[in-house]
Amino acid sequence: MTLELVGAAKRFASGGETVRAIEDVSLTVGAGEVVALYGPSGSGKTTLLELAAGTLHPDRGTVRFDGVDLPTLSPAEATAYRRSLGFVFQRFHLHAGASALDNAAMKLLLAGWPPGRAKQAAAVWLKRVGLERRARHPPSKLSMGEQQRVVIARALAGEPKLILADEPTASLDTERSRAILGLLTEIARERSVGLLLATHDPDAAAFADRVCDLRDGRLVARPDHRPTATAPAGDRRT
Ligand SMILES: Nc1ncnc2c1ncn2[C@@H]1O[C@H](COP(=O)(O)OP(=O)(O)O)[C@@H](O)[C@H]1O
Ligand SMILES: [Mg+2]
The missing domain is CATH 1.10.8 (Helicase, Ruva Protein; domain 3)
Incomplete structure (x- = not known):
């Protein structure tokens, strides 16, 4: 499984203005890899997950799943693709x-x-x-x-081969957040499922193998490309 964004951009027209929700983002998520999309509210996390889900198409650049350009899928294929994904969102639905x-x-x-x-x-x-x-x-x-x-x-x-998680622990306190993230990341690694985890919480991002810092729709460099902190092993259990 490989999700690959290359130079992806997504803009919205909003009240006569153009919002650059995603600008020139390139990233890859492989099997069993936990990647955090870390940034404040409005940084473009949800837009990027929608590009990954194929519910939005990039204005520029490409979004591919296992080498297939998502915007080229027929409506039926796009539905089948979404059904093949796992979604864990902030609101439980x-x-x-x-x-x-x-x-x-x-x-x-x-x-x-x-x-x-x-x-x-x-x-x-x-x-x-x-x-x-x-x-x-x-x-x-x-x-x-x-x-x-x-x-x-x-x-x-x-x-699913890929799980898209959008602020999955936003409604939970710290202890329960850690339990849920521990469980989710443990399952992803054990089942070789890719996990793209959008969060504004540094504690949540610390569960990832790789953290992508998103600011105003752009990935910004992180000196060591590693999470800021590592959750103690005990916190990963539930
Ligand atoms: N459908 C839309 N129409 C206009 N602007 C949008 C739309 N969706 C998102 N945006 C804007 O794009 C930017 C990124 O939003 P979003 O991806 O929701 O960020 P995050 O999930 O990090 O909070 C914000 O400025 C937001 O207002
Ligand atoms: Mg969001």
Whole structure:
């Protein structure tokens, strides 16, 4: 798996002005690699994830997944590509009326899997994130951290090669953020899934193998290309 952006740019017209959301960004995410997109609000993180998801097309440069230019995909191929990804966003987007298991299985059900198989696959992931005993609970009966674990199970069900995470721990306190990021990065490494993690939190960025500093849509050099800090091994467990 390789996600590759080369000289990508994305501008928006906004009230007669041009917003340079992404300017000349080149980066690569490989299998099992955890890459943080680190920058303040408005630096272009979400726009870059949308380019990676193929929901936005670059004005200049290229965005490729396994050598395929995403803007050249047909609508059906683009949908299939997005279904092949895992998404972990700040807002959970869980269905209030569905159990944790049904939520975890949702992506597979939408992709047309037989319900039995979809739930079986989702149950394996619920167990992996430590929620097997909560499978029947609706989101309202789960804590914020548990809800985010359901989202992670949903993202992993169907075995994506790439996970796009947008501020996945913005709603959580420090301790729960660390637990969730530890789990997510551990699974990515263990399953050789690429993880592109957008965050404004230095503590979250520290979980990455590589940190890309984004400012005003541009990558800025980081002296040693390593996270500012390394989370102690104990913090990576959940
Ligand atoms: N659809 C849009 N129309 C106009 N401006 C946008 C749109 N999406 C994003 N922007 C602008 O692009 C810049 C980057 O936004 P965004 O990618 O959301 O940054 P971040 O996720 O880092 O907060 C911001 O200035 C934002 O206002
Ligand atoms: Mg954002």
